[in-house]
Each structure stands twice: as structure tokens, then as C-alpha cells.
Amino acid sequence: MRTSWADAVAAENAASGSSNINGPGGAPHPGRSSYVPPHLRNRPPASDPPAPSYSGPTSGNDRLGYGGPTSELRSGGSRPDYGHQGYVGVGGRGRGGVGGWSSRGGGRDFGREREVNPFDNNDVDNETEPAFDEQENSGINFDAYEDIPVETSGENVPPPVNTFAEIDLGEALNLNIRRCKYVKPTPVQRHAIPISLAGRDLMVSAQTGSGKTAAFCFPIISGIMRGQFARPRGYRTVYPLALILSPTRELSIQIHEEAKKFSYQTGVKVVVAYGGAPITQQLRELERGVDILVATPGRLVDLLERAKVSLEMIRYLTLDEADRMLDMGFEPQIRRIVEQMDMPPRGVRQTLLFSATFPKEIQRLASDFLSNYIFLAIGRVGSSTDLIVQRVEFVHEYDKRSHLMDLLHAQKANGVHGKQALTLVFVETKKGADSLEHWLYTNGFPATTIHGDRTQQEREQALRSFKRGNTPILVATDVAARGLDIPHVAHVVNFDLPNDIDDYVHRIGRTGRAGNTGLATAFFNENNSSLARPLADLMQESNQEVPAWLTRYASRASYGGGKNKRSGGGGRFGGRDFRRDGSFGRSGGGGTDYYSGNSSGGYGVSGGYGGGHGPGVTSAWD
């Protein structure tokens, strides 16, 4: 009987003043060939000092020794055991040589010896003052989530949970959740985790900054911890069990860092692969064993072509920023990876799609990858959250720089916590980014820039420098629009507005994260007239003050209603399951009652149906 998570967290924090769990003074790491008996695998090495408040035999009893069915991945799942019987359930073999059998995560046993403690980081977050840090890291402001509307559709939706303690994720993962100071699950976690633990496919639209990464990582890590997956071992080919794809390298890096924290000392190995960096180091990491592979599409295709990676054993597929992954630029690559390589088909693997926005036409595409899925929308209409104060100012093109200068001067005077608040400035083009950065710099504002024409090293350096506050202004293209979690971004400036309202939603979502407030300022002029209507609608839905001139602009422009049209009579819920649109389902159960709003009965057709053309309504949910 656990008391409360809050207590546990408090105890953990009190005890962990300097928790060097895996200190350099640990055991000399055994040679590659040392055999670890099955019953000792997945345990922290005996020579390691125990983690603080890591009391009793908490580990080991729910992992490899786990008494559940060995060949059944998910308790609630009813997937066929797809042709891998020979591979599954043979746990207990030692790691063989090349071509032999390998227990899950081959190599992770010795890998654990050198597993870096991700909670003992010297990374940028720790360089800020403790008070500042504490508030940000531990502090998800849950009051901000009190009355968030939630909508689910699909068959037999598993009910949400209210606490992490209600779900049995396994001791090692629970401990990491406490180390992360997550006291209770956010709304998207409350709903999505039980659904994925039940083995169901999922399409999630949840607000920016609402905890999506943990929502998809926890069930995957937990599932891998409990399963016994022996995998074939080809000549330098590795067989990850889970694949997480994201649209930018920096986002993949970030997901990898998060996932490593969650999987610390669980025995689950997470590796990241992305372009722009030397492949050899990534290959080395892969060869040391991989359970969860986080990747950008291009580099993954490269690895697949070189037969360094096989997707044959993939049990979990996650597309983060899924609507971006399936838009024109990425779709062919994603289809290639998911449909034309050796990945198990939908219905066999479990597929999880997450984003803040999910336009209906992309939902239709996405259903190709899903099987009898549950759609989950979390957040308020207007997308991002009313935690972000949105301002729109009419600024002519030639006035933008001096206007930006005014804003920056004003907030310099206001300095937050003794340092200048971080400001993220979005522009349209890479050249524009360079030139604005240069101009700012020469005008006394320490700025840097991130965009696709910079080397990967420069990109990562720019991001680090921004996070640390060395250059508290970051000029960015859309490469930084999605998913990046940068603490202390107080202000997002849309120096150039995007053409698509969903991009706007993602950009402003770089502030106002984890329940904190933020400010977003947009420079609007005649070049942005196509955005006037959707922007005005979005702002109204998020209870923002809409300037009269923008309303006039909105009624004047865009009579036809382009793809930016978001009204569609959608009313209060922006993130709607496209399957609810009457026009869908030409053959299946045409016109029958395939939806029911709350967890019962409902949509009775398995995924993968395309028909119908709903109105091009864009979801504003993250």
C-alpha cells in the first residue's frame, strides 16, 4: 500500500541529495562474454549501491521473472501471435555469438554497467538556479488542466486512471516516474496510458506541452520490461521492439533523452538515429543492443537499406507529430518504412499516433496504419490552451525589425528571475533567419539561429546556447516549431506568420508548457490575409482578445474558405474523430451508428477505411 505519490516524491527528493546510483566507483565492468544467469538479468548489478529509497526487492519480481504468459505481449490485446513463435518465449538463453539467439536487448546486461544516470545530469537544466529549476521540473501546474474537455471514440474504450499508482507499470519505471517528479498523470496520460496498455491502437490529439512523450513512452517501456522477447541476431543486424519516428533531428534527440530517463535501470535500451551526425557512432550504439529506436525517417531508411536494422520484431510503432509525418513531404518515406519494409502489419504491431493537431484529411491517411483504433482528443477548442496569451499586431513588412526591437527592449526591462526571458522568434525562410539573427546581434541583442541550412553541430549548439540563456533570443524556421520542450520560453514571436493555422498552433505551443503561462505575439500584415479567418477563429476559441481590425480582415478575406477553414460547425470540440463525419463509411456500415461518445459500443469498423470527404476542418488540438 503506497501512501501517496506526493509523499513518495517528497521522500525520494529528500533522500536523493546526491544520488549517484551508477557512480564511476561501481563495479569494473565485466567482459563482453560474461554470462548473466536469467534470474539475475534486469536486476541492478549487485555491486551497485542501491538507489536511495530503493527499498527491498522491488525489482526483479515483475520483470523477467514475471509470471505472465511469455508469448503474449499485451494482456488485453487479441493480436495473433504473428509468426514469431519460434522467437518468443525462449528467454533464459544466454547471449550467443553472432547468428545465435539473443534475449531481449542483447548486450544490455553489460550495457547497464555503464548506464549513465540521467537524473544526475550536468546538462543545461541544472545550470539554472535551483529555485527556478524546481518550479519548472517538478511543476506541472495541474490546476490548469482541471476542466479540460476530453473526447474519445472507438470500441470499448478502457477507462482513464487518476493516479500512476493505479496502473501497474512496474517498479523500476515507477521509480523513474518519481525521480522525474511526476506526481500524477496529466490528462493525456490518464487516458492514453490505459488504452495503450490494453494493446489498442490510438490516435491522439492533445494540446502542446501536455505530456504526450511520457504518455506513449510509459506503456512501451512497461510492455518491453515485461515481455520476453528473444530476437534473432543477424550479422550486425539489430531488431528493435519499438520504433518512435519524429519529423526533426532535435525532436528525436529530445525524445531519446526523455525515454532514457524513463527507462533507467529497467533494462530497456533506447537508441537514437538521425541524419547530419556521423553514422558510425550511432551504429556502435545500435550494436550494443536496442529495444526502442528513436529516429528521423531519412537516417532510418539508410540504416534499413544497409541492413543494420530490421523492423521485423517491431511490436510498437509511434509517430510523434503524426500529422506532420503524414503530410506531403513525409508521407512517401513513412509509407516506405511502415508498409514496404519488414515491419509487421497493422493489427499485429501496436500503432500510436500523437500530435497536437490532426486535420481530417490526415486522419483519413493515418487510418491506413491503424487497426480498430481509439481516437482521443484532449484539450480545449482553440488548440493550444488559454495559458498562452496571444497578441496580434498589424506590422508592415518594412517595420518588422524595429517593431521587434521595441518588444525586446520592453522585455529586457522586465527581466524574469534576474535574467532575460527566453524569446523564440519564428521566420519563414532560412535566409531570413540568418539575416535577422545578424541584425539582432549587431544591434546588441545576443541571438542565435536554428534552421536546416546550418550544420547539425551548429543546430544543436544554437539550441543549447538558447536553453542556457547565453543567447536568450533564438531565430528559427519551422524546424523548431514542433515538439521541442524548452523551459523558460516566455515569449514566442511570429515575425513571419505561417500559412497554415496548425503551424501557428505548434509554434506558439513552444511557450505555455506544463501548465505555465506564456506570451505569443504575431506580426500580421496584408501578406497574411489567408490566415486572418482561421487565426481570428482560433483566438476567439481560446478566449483571446481579437482586435477589431483582424475581425474585419477575416470577413473581408477568404470568402471561399481555403484549407485553413476551421469552423465547419465544429463548435466546442476542435479535435474530432473524422470517423464521426457522416460522409465516412461508404461501404462498411453506411449511415449506421458507428460512434458513441463515451467509452461504450460505437464504432464498429476496423480501421483502414478511407471513404468520404469530410469538410477540411482542421483540428486545433495538440
Place this chain on the structure above:
DNA sequence: AAAAAAG
């Protein structure tokens, strides 16, 4: 038209 993603 632009951005991203392999080299």
C-alpha cells in the same frame, strides 16, 4: 513558395 529529412 518554404521547410524538413540521407549523403
